[in-house]
Amino acid sequence: ADLVLGSATEPSAIDPQFSRTGNNQNIAMQIFDRLVQTDAAINVEPALAVSWTNVDPLTWHVKLREGVKFHDGNPLTAEDVIFSLTRAKDIPNSPAPFSGNVASIDSMKALDNQTIEFKTKKPTPDFMEQIGFVYIVEKKVAEGASIEDFNSGKAAIGTGAYRFKSWTPGDNLVLTRNDDFWGKKQDFDNVTIKFISNDASRVAALRSGAVDLIDAVPPGDVKTIEGISGLKVFSIASARMIYLALDSARDKSPFITDKDGKPLDKNPLKDVKVRTALSELINRQLIIDRILDGSAEPAGQLVPTGVAGNDPSIAAPAFNADNAKKLLAEAGYKDGFGITIHTSNDRFPGDAEVAQALGQMFARGGLKVNGVVAQPYNVYTKGASAGEFSAFIFSLGNSTPTSATGLRNLLMTANKEAGTGSFNRVKYSNPAFDEMMRTATAEFDAKKRVELLQKATKAVFADVPVIPLYWQKVHWAGKANLSYIANMTEDTSATLAGLAE
Amino acid sequence: MTVFVIRRFLQSIAVLLVTAIIVFIGIYAIGDPIEMLISPDASPAERAQVITSLGLDKPLWQQFLTFAWNALHGDLGRSFVFNRPSISLIFERLPATLELTLTGLVFALVLGIPLGLLSGLKPNSATDEAIMTGSIFGFSLPSFWQGMMLIMIFSVWLGWLPSTGRGQMGEFLGIRSSLFTLDGLAHLILPAINLSLFKLSLVIRLTRTGVRETLPLDFVKFARAKGLSEKRIVFVHVFKSILIPLITVVGLELGSMLAFAVVTETIFAWPGIGKLLIDSIMRLDRPVVVAYLLVIVSLFIFINFVVDILYSLVDPRVRLGDAQ
Amino acid sequence: MTPILEVKNLSTHFMTRRGVLKAVDDVSFAVGQREIVGLVGESGSGKSITGFSVLGLVDPPGRVVSGQILFKGEDLLKLSPAAMRTIRGKRIAMIFQDPMMTLNPVLSVATQMIETVQAHDRVSRAEARARSRDALGLVGIPSPEERLDAYPHQFSGGMRQRVAIAIALLHRPDLIIADEPTTALDVTIQSQILFEIKRLAAEFAMALIWISHDLGVVAALADRVMVMYAGKIVEAGQVDGVLTEPRHPYTSGLLSAVPAAVPRGEPLRPIPGFAPSPLSRPSGCAFRDRCGRATEICATEPMLEVAAGREFRCFHPHFRSAA
Amino acid sequence: MNARVSSFRDDTLFGRLVMGIAESPKTVIAAIVCIILLFAAIVGPYLTPQDPYDLAVLDILDSKLPPGSESMDGLIYWLGTDGQGRDMFSAMIYGLRTSLGVGVFSGVVALVVGTVLGLIAAYFGGRIDALIMRIVDLMLGFPTILVALMLLALLGQGLWKVIFALILVQWATFARAVRSAALVEKNKDYVEAAVTLGISTPRILIGHILPNCLPPLIVIGTLQVAHAISAEATLSFLGIGLPITEPSLGLLIANGYQLLMSGEYWISVYPGLLLLVLVFSINMVGDRLREVLNPRLGER
């Protein structure tokens, strides 16, 4: 059988190490493999590596899978892996390099054809989660190959479930089944991935039968598609948290005014009571039902249930207008204050609508909403990063097996040298939390690490560093005779599709 | 001649220079490419690495000078996103857009001129009313809406025509194009219609107006007095007189169709430069945007150059160098 | 002699917003074979419109409202458009008054001539071109072969006029309606054209309606002359008669207005007063306000009097004794 | 004599226009529709049951209600509500205001600017022509989206910025169209006659040449108004147009069009119809004006 897949995104290159962004990885994961991979709930599974052991805090032994062959028939060797991991950090002009993934490697040595010994610069408990996600290319082929060689297919030789056949940028990518694949045999002989970025067009393409399966189904269309016989929707709540960031660190905030719209020289958002109040003014379920057509789960922390680091004891804050008003009054803002909500409008489904709904809810809660400003992401991020906004909506997708990376990037104090807080746009700083995170990430024992992360999560969200809104649900839709593994990492890949029994 | 070409050429260089400067400043003003490129969980170190490797750490003027110097040597830079020469990205996709645009334009002309003539020759008749009313639909609704309707009607409900992508390509005289296969043509129809509806209305209306304005002129009467057939009067005497506005508009519209095929290409997932452009703008892929604009502006300059030549061919009174 | 063109009671009116403008009002005349008829008269009296009416080329809002136009016995007003087309340019040709506006500015002279040839005769382009060139030569355009490819605006007014004449001559029609064709020409060229026209008219048995203000030209060229005033023909007859012994006071007024009628430098003697506005013409003789001989009776419509080859509409005509 | 003169006093240009429109019944209807819509746009805020721009009066509980539904507080939504619970009728009247403002204003300003520059380019030729036309080349090459985005980034969001962006991208079209027509006209003898009479160049350009360039200009102009309205819609659709809390007709259409297929037709269809009617009547009137302005055609 053949599969025609309509995808919202398209890759910028076939070289799997060129860019770490999702659109490239979606393609790479079908042609290439990594040492480890994740399942639908982002749990680590062995892939090209079958086992790994931590000999001492600085030494790791990784055992490769036997009998794995590249598409050109050559067997996978330790040399290929070492080459790939070396290559990962010096891809010229890579916009999103894998260099962070291999940054902790001090040295690599092939113990035999199937075993590699790694030395790290410092103890790295999540070492496998770092190097494990780098795609492995064949040394003989990739050495000296240019990006064009990959794009044309000459160097696009991997160990993955599908072989690369052709790529017409902007139009489609064609794959054929790799019959020598080490893993589960794929159901499809040929796979064509059509790039259809417009949501409505993608849905129309499915409905007209031009494609068999589509990704990123707009929430508003889910019901309609479900109602069409012969079509089916595959959904999952992803690990992407949508949140409202609050400018809580500065003494004055640009878009905070008094009731009359005059700038306020105090910043109410510094007060945790105010932040809690804002959070409680939001009726998350209502937003989910009305704006997102049910396509989300209310969130009260970074990662959803099922992802390591989630603390089941933290519930999504309940809508409680009375308490919120009380809190506001306690903080000295009985009559509220003026606020402007900023948002992107092309980043994730419903971003602008959600912002408006938040505006409505704040207004009902007694705040003066001076405006809801929606901008395209490219303009928006600049303002957001530059601290030009007071309250703004962002999302953070967690694609790693634990919440550690997300917490580190989003909530730890911004510090270039330490590499923490790289997306901490509001410059939130909580030394106690930082310390808890440091201990957690240094912990080798997996179970303990998760517990420490939960503790840190609990501590930090009590301070409302950002207001978590919901975890977005993602949907795929396809013909009824297909199956698809909906996954939290939002991957679209033919390897996840199959013929339904 | 040489003087003229040199003059135009120098002017064009100036225009292109200004274009490049505007884009540089514009993109700089819009946002930071790094934010758009970097993966969501990148570390500060990775970030710094990317900034240096793309040369974004240098001051803007320095980036511009580097660009200008390379441009002089025929290198318009490499795409941030694709890491490929931006010019080759553009030329790779230009054929698809050209194919779409030219088909749309031909469609607009082949249908628009006869309809315009028909309605201009029989003003206020039922035919005229029908054509004029119909043509209003061509431009009163935004084209993304029209495009969606076309897809809904012809692909989803009727199932007659494919709605996405470019279809199979055939080769003819060494040119690869989807015009040469049935499947390719089928894929082309809807987007071409979508793209041409506005121009179609414009052509109809301009033609009609031209006819209405020209018919009462004395030379038409004289042509009648010579016993010319109505056909010749309409197709030679009247038609040639209305060519100037038509040529202008066709020139303008050819360019703007090329430049603004964005919406159509997005909706119909047509792998052309419009789509590339909007993606590049949205991702702030400056080298591609600059190269694209340089190409399109050059194209406009060229089209306008051709249009100027056509003026003097069509109307001998234009550009008559009368003083010595 | 059977007339080649016979116009009976022709009226052409313009339905303007401000009322009906009777540009041609109950006009009857006939043109015999090979006959050259001069048509003179007040500017704005309807001479051109009469010509257009014959060819069925009156622009809206104008319309031939009544009458008959018999060309070789056939009523042109009843012909189908297709049949009319075979007559226009081929059997009846017209030379328009305003030479700049009659040639299409965006087509070369060659195109405009060749198409005229080919509209009626199945001939090759080369032959059509040769004929066009000969016609241009006939009207005295220097180096016709070269000038053929020029565009109208590259010609002087007189040359354009000659091109228009050449186009009319292309098919050697039975009748040419020439609307002031030589006004823009100098006398030497005019002579040449008049000479050629006269020769061609004789040679190809063409009849001619020659609309002109130049009484001298009409006198020299025409066999018969008709005088129009305010939409009506007020006098008609042999040239010798009308121009020597005018019956109608308007005709005599015209004759005494020519510069030659007074000594050099003296004030000329125009007819006093104005022609009435064609929208609000008084009933009766339209000339009566300007006429020294007018009496009460002129308020009624004067009948056409026909006597000895002369026709006129006047209650008080000049006679030899009276002049 | 004077009596006769004064009896034609009604025959002014304005009189002609009014008469010309009055003579064609369908144009009368179109003109009336135009006026009604204009009126609705102007007094909109007093007509609507709801202020659709005020977030405090909206309620998402009322979102996507079909036409005729009753709101929580008893108001009937005759045309339904949009995704934010806005009364569609109110939103459309407000949106009409914005769309008309954007379309007509940007169209008219672009027309004026483009016309003046086009005339100047054609009339003076040479360097001035080259300069203006090269700027035109440049402007034509710049995609609306990029211009709008740059302005958004430089000036921030808002109605005037969108209008400004649309003016920037539209004037070049007019300039080029006018220039082409004026190139033909300027060689005509009446221009020479006017020069002889010592009439100043601006007067010749505006008073003599321009009227003869009008026919294609009116066609392009009326179309361009429609185009500006949809361009604004497209910009809003792409997220670089007007503030989302103050939707224009185009934005309403854009917001609703994805929902068309899921049966929530009213969010897109009603504003679409209104836009259609608006553009339709503007064009009817424009077409008629052009005919009336031509002395050879108007006299009927």
Add this chain to the structure above:
Amino acid sequence: MTPLVEAIDVSRRFSRKLDYAEKIANLFGAGLEEKTVHAVDEVDLAVHPGEVVGLVGESGCGKSTLGRVMAGIMPASGGEVRWNGKPLTSLEGEEKRSMRLSAQMIFQDPMSTLNPRKRVIDLIGEAPRVHGIVKGREVRDYVASLAERVGLDASYLDRYPHQFSGGQRQRIGIARALAVKPKLLVCDESVAALDVSIQAQILNLFMDLKREFGLTYLFISHDLGVVKHICDRVVVMYLGRVVESATPDELFDDPKHPYTQALIRELPTVADRHRIFTPIKGEIPSPLHPPPGCHFHPRCPKAFDRCRVERPVLKQNAVGHVSACHLNDPTASETKNVTAEPAN
């Protein structure tokens, strides 16, 4: 006395420059060349205040062009035009504007010089209004009175040009020129399209204006009868050059140049009925390739060898009578009988 306007050695060439397309064609060897028409070729002509100078000549010989150049509408390509003794090119500002208004032209082709989208009231009234000759409210009366003078009914003022007959249009042109109260009127075939009565009326008007306001005329016409009647001096042009100039009496009684002689011979009059025309034989030369020597020689019955090579200069034959013909050159007169070709 300084002439009101004076042309000194004025030339006007029209070169049809090749356009791009033709130039590109030439790159492929099309061999198109630039064509130059010498519409006016080294002409000297002075017009004194209050004088009526008639300009006659063959069609296409450059009369309109000379008229335009002298009225300051068209720049000369060679030589100099002086207005009240001052070179036109040296005039600036207010002086230039007032000169511009003082020299008016009535164009040959009435329809094309009337803006088709303006009504008569505006066509005539615009210039006086913008120049402050009349005030806004009085324009209509002013225009009406002008219209009346040229014999147009005041009820026509709100009409558009295409609604007029040829003669009526011509009168609009006349009224328009008169409206700015000029000093010099260049009348290009201004009365040709008029019936004789109106023509008489207009000519009377011209003469009245001359008498009342000292108006000066350059009167271009084919109608020798009219020229003879109103002009103080007649200038005959042939193919861009002046070939003869004299008072009407002199000229009509004793034309010196063979072309003038032909003109006068061919002049039709009412008295001459059914005449046989005897056109001048010979090829009419093209202004693109003017013949060498005397331009008239190919058509001249009396041409001889010298005429084919040497350009005759204007020589005085009598007081105020000049002509450019080798026959009138005393040195050549002996040879003339010898070499004169048999008249054909």
